[in-house]
Amino acid sequence: MFLTRRQFLKTTAGTIAAIAIADKALALTALQPVIEVGNPLGEYPDRSWERVYHDQYRYDSSFSYICSPNDTHACRVRAFVRNGVVMRIEQNYDHQTYEDLYGNRGTFAWNPRMCLKGYTFHRRVYGPYRLKGPMIRKGWKQWVDDGCPELSPDVKIRYKFANRGEDDMLRVSWDTAGMYLAKGQLKIAERYSGEAGARRLREQGYAPEQIEAMKGGGTKAFHYRPGMAVLG
Known part of the structure; x- marks a missing residue:
């Protein structure tokens, strides 16, 4: 069937008008309509991904120790353990609470006290090149x-x-x-x-x-x- 330019424009205009005034049931029924959500945190359809962040810093136990691998700073730090493995090491923020043998006590100004090597010391402990025997x-x-x-x-x-x-x-x-x-x-x-x-x-x-x-x-x-x- 051959359409003239005038006939094509009339047909196109009529189609556009029909779509504009059609009921929602007739318009784009193949697409799912947008859901209006008042509170995204309360209505978000899938939140399972949040467990990764919730559990990222979970730990079973912790212990403090003196980090003295090769210097004299003797930083008091805390290790956090999960499933029997040290997951991370952090500053303990308690240098003002203890004394040396001569009664010298630090102050809050000593906190934080830890270097980058101390932060990553557990990676050396569990590293593939660590010594596993004498x-x-x-x-x-x-x-x-x-x-x-x-x-x-x-x-x-x-x-x-x-x-x-x-x-x-x-x-x-x-x-x-x-x-x-x-x-x-x-x-x-x-x-x-x-x-x-x-x-x-x-x-x-x-x-x-x-x-x-x-x-x-x-x-x-x-x-x-x-x-x-x-x-x-």
């Missing part, structure tokens, strides 16, 4: 097995004391690690006890006051750094 340097283990010979320049090279980061690490059991630790302690105590030990310490540049305070005890030559909490 390890001993191969050269040091062989040195102990050989009776801890005098560390002359040649011996240091042989057992890789002078090659930091170039030796292999051996995974051992906790009992084995403890045994080698005890052997090392005994060797140090024997080597630096008595007058012979004091002479070695003087040769190594130790201050006379330090040597005098040891009173011949080689155990005083132990150098431990298990944590910085005491220094803090």
